[in-house]
Amino acid sequence: MPAVAAQAQSELSVQDRLKDRREVAAGTRAYSVGFQDGGFYANGWHITGEMGGIWAPPLKLADGVWFGVDDAWVGAATKFTSGRGYVRYDLPPLSGLALRRTDFVPDGKRAALYGLELSNPGGAAKTVTVKADVHSELMTAYPWGWTTPNADDANLADTAAVDHGALVFSDATAGSAYAASDRALLSADTGPGFRGPQPGTICTAADSTSPPSACDDGPFGKGAGGELRYKVTVGPRSRETVWIAVAAGRGDLDGALRDPDRQLAAKAGSRTQLGEYSKVDLPGDRQLQNAVDWGKQNLADLTQTATDLNLRFVDEGKAYPAPLAKLPRITFFGAGYPDYPWLFATDGEYTAFAAVAVGQFETIEQHLIALRDVSDALNARSGKVAHEIVTDGSVYYGANSSAGNTDETAKFPSTVALVWRWTGDDRFRDSLYDFSVRNLKYIASTLDTDHDGWPEGLGNVERPGMGPEKLDNTVYFIRGLYDLADMAASKHDRATEKWAGGMADQLRARFDPQWWDAEAKQYADSLSETNDQIQQKHWIGVTPMEVELTGDDGETVPGLAPLDHGTAALADRETSCFSGDGAFNHGLFHTGCGGGANGLGERVIFSLNTSIQAVGEGNYGRLGADQQQRYTTANAAPMFEPDEQPGALPEILPSPDQGANVGRCWTCRSMVMQAWGQYGIAWPVIHQQLGVRPSLGTGRLEVVPQVPDGQPSVAGRNIRLGDGTVDVSAARGTTTVTVRTRLRSLAIGTTLPAGSKVRSVTLDGGRVRKPTVRVTNRGVEVTVSAPPSGRHTVTVSAA
Incomplete structure (x- = not known):
């Protein structure tokens, strides 16, 4: 794919296949997911086809916004640009006017803004009618397409009306949405359609191979539509912008329409200020330097706040009980757009390394506090960390009664220690210290039934054929014990320091003899019930090299694996059995050749897997072009030779077993922007290089x-x-x-x-x-x- 053109470091543009590429404009209380030609097509799979559009979590507001001038609809964009805190479209001219559209979401408001800029190159004023279609889709972030109840059961038909110059959409259970401009309304209409030039095609499961541009709605759509019209005069050699806001309430609507140009400047300015932290100069790797810079914007785009969460455990979609608690407010890094925009444990625990490296301390602190609050309310203070929390408060997985993911409970104390070390915030450490102690006590007492020190339960790899004791759980448990001991020493909690440090030393001494597979030159992925090694070649085999330990004297110890085993395993992962050859991407496969339960491997390259390898290489001093740089480049390249949005790191990189997102179907795409992959960009530069x-x-x-x-x-x-x-x-x-x-x-x-x-x-x-x-x-x-x-x-x- 062609590389993006960089007008300035603060903007990145692309011009090809725009109708196939998604884009995101986001603020802390709302976000908009559309396509780079300016359209809004059905996409996403949690709620089939409904994960795009305009969201003010936990509520979806609308499928999209479309503009027209006089009797013609604005045509498809000819160029798309990602900016710091905004996106922009160059559009074909209409009625003698040059056109451009800018989307942005002001922070702190449950509203998104869309501005159609009309420029008059001539010497005489022009008066035109600008029309804006809005099609609502009021539905909550949960239930989903396959759950009980499902999205169809929960979603009611929307109604539309015009009130005080605004379109007002209502759903008896979901709530309301508003759309209006900062200009005086000329006229308005409502009805079932109103999708601009898009015909309103509804796609179903039978259309499984269709591209997003073939689908205007999915099977659960029950929205309404409306059109707003405004008379606009553009003076000679001047320009005017018509702003349309879509908001969750009247207050947010009014706030968003109060001088949108000033708010846009403030948003871009705040993002520029954020970008001033961790400004790196890498003369031998400018692409990685730019990836660090744009990664800060990705993390800011994924920063969200949700309020009034009704906490309930939905048991992987099989239940919908009454709420057991109410959380007034949480702030967090969403995992990814459009299908994972909510609070996760394991995602946040990896994202934390990037967050501290680029100075985004406040969000990661609040993310961890939110996980503690949810987990304690959900799990009766057992110490188990909840896995996946939707913005309405539905917890899909991770209660005491479910298997959960052991790795995220093991990683939590390490993440607290990480943030504490970078911020020096003792109050933050103290607020999560008791929970961190309970995390590891829970693993030791509940998730190690054979009392051999190796935790049981699911880890990050959820594939058949694995034994009950997973490698990543063990590695992160050892690291977590050392990190807890370090925090305990700072608090003069001698009993916890002795328990955690002593157990860590014992497990570390036993680790390599138990887990190293000399024949494979790799660490075993898991152990059977009889502690026999199971080797499936999953990416978690790199975790013994990826982790850092903290010694008794506070010294940093890079890598759990001894040097000979660590270097041998990393070198083997660099071969074509485990990593891409460059035809798609050079990153790390999920599962190497001959691995997995079926022996076929899984040649899908995740940005996280590739990050783990990049960090592992750095811990063993392997920073060369065919070592760490290979994997940092694998993550950085898709941001600038974009699969979809320029500047955004996707969840899955173009892979032999899963082609680029840009060519995949309307419901089978991975995330256009994913947070945890930034671990393998920012951390290797700031912490290792x-x-x-x-x-x-x-x-x-x-x-x-x-x-x-x-x-x-x-x-x-x-x-x-x-x-x-x-x-x-x-x-x-x-x-x-x-x-x-x-x-x-x-x-x-x-x-x-x-x-x-x-x-x-x-x-x-x-x-x-x-x-x-x-x-x-x-x-x-x-x-x-x-x-x-x-x-x-x-x-x-x-x-």
């Missing part, structure tokens, strides 16, 4: 870069830590750090290749006689203590 390793909860910071082979230098400025920032620049053997945050101790250094001998070390030009030299899986880490503020340079000469 730049070597930023904070423990601000204890007042310490280490900066130990490792410049990738074949690259001259790496740098990052305004990296958010605690209440301030740091800048880092590194070339081979030289590291410069500028500190603008409160610290008690600072260590600066560099990472040398394995086997290197240190000749000399200087700090700010003065010789250091006794540097700290530590051999790790990354290589030889050489550090010196430096004053904990200001600018300092360390130079290491090695043999």
Whole structure:
């Protein structure tokens, strides 16, 4: 596919196959999913064909908005542009006017705005009639297409009326939606259609191979329509914008229509400000540099707040009991658009690494607090973490009575510790400490029935043929125990520190003899009931290399696997058995050749799987073009040679066993934008290449870069830590750090290749006689203590 054109770093454009490509414009209380030709076609599968359109979670408001000028509908866009906080369409001219459309969603409002800009190139004023069609679809985020009850049972027919210059759509159970402009209404009509130039084609299961552009609605659609018309005069060589807002309430409607141009400027400005954190300079990898920058926008687009959640366990769609609790408000990173826009545990736990690396502290803190609040209310404070929480409060999976996913309970304390180390926020740590203790006590007491230390239950891979004890659960449990012990030590909770640290040490000592499969040169995916190894070649085989452990003295230990096994396993994963050859993408397959229950493998490349491999490579100092860079590029490339939206990282990358989203059917696409894949973009750069390793909860910071082979230098400025920032620049053997945050101790250094001998070390030009030299899986880490503020340079000469 052709690469996007970059007008500026803040915009990315594409011009081909626009009707096949989805787009997202999002705010914190609403979002809009359409297509890049300006149309709104049925797509998504949780509620068949209804996951696009305009949403103010937990309520869908409308299928779409369409514009016309005089007697003609605005034609398909000729170019689509992603911006920071907005999207834009270049449109064919009508009535002698040049046309452009801009969509954005103001933060804090349950409303989306669509602006048709009319530019008059001539010397005489032109007066035209602008019309806007809106087709409603009032329905809640749950029930879904296959649940009991299902979406058809829950969705009632909408009605439409005109009131005080606005279209008002109503559904007796779902609520209401409003559509209006900031201009005086000329006239309006309502009725069953009103989809602009789209004919209103309804697709069903029989249309399983149809592209989205063939489907205007799905089988559950019961919306109504309306048209708003406005008289607009465009002066000579000037322009006018007609803004249409679609909102969940009158207050949100009025707020959205109060100077939309100013709100658009404020939205773009806030996104630009967000982008100023973690500004990286990678002269040897500009694509990855741009991916870090655009990843910040992805995470911001996926930041949502939902209110008044009626918490109920729906048992994988088989039940719909009365609510057991009400949560007034949650803020979180949605997993992905359009089918996973709600609160997940395992997704958020991976996304957290990217979030802290790019300075988006507040959202990840609130995400974890929301998971605690839901889980405690749902599971009677057992310590088990709920898996999937819809924005209306329906919990699909993860109650005490269901199997749940053990990995996300094991990962929760590590995520708390991660955020605490980057923010230094002791109050945040304290608020989730008790829950973190209960997480790991629950695993030890309830999910290890044979008492061998290896947890049972589902992990991230949910495939047949696996044994009861999964590799990722074990790996993350060991890491979680170390992280809990670290937090316990900071709180002087000696009993918990001793329990967690002691168990972690025991399991770590037993891990490699139990799980390493010498014949396969990989770790076993799972263990049978008799503790025999089961090797299915799933991506979780990389997790022993992906994790970092925290030692008794607070030192970072990259990788659980010993160096020889870790490097052998990573190298094998780089072969065509486990990774793409570039015909589609170079990323990591879900399941390698000959693996899985059927022995066929699963050559589908997820952005998460690829991230796990990228981080694993970094932990073992494998940063070269055919190692870590291969996998960071695999994730970055689809953002700029887009499958769908330029600048957006999708859930699944074009793969041998699953082609690009742009050619897939209306209900069989993966997410156009997924949060957790940013783990494999931001974290390798900020944490591994730049070597930023904070423990601000204890007042310490280490900066130990490792410049990738074949690259001259790496740098990052305004990296958010605690209440301030740091800048880092590194070339081979030289590291410069500028500190603008409160610290008690600072260590600066560099990472040398394995086997290197240190000749000399200087700090700010003065010789250091006794540097700290530590051999790790990354290589030889050489550090010196430096004053904990200001600018300092360390130079290491090695043999």
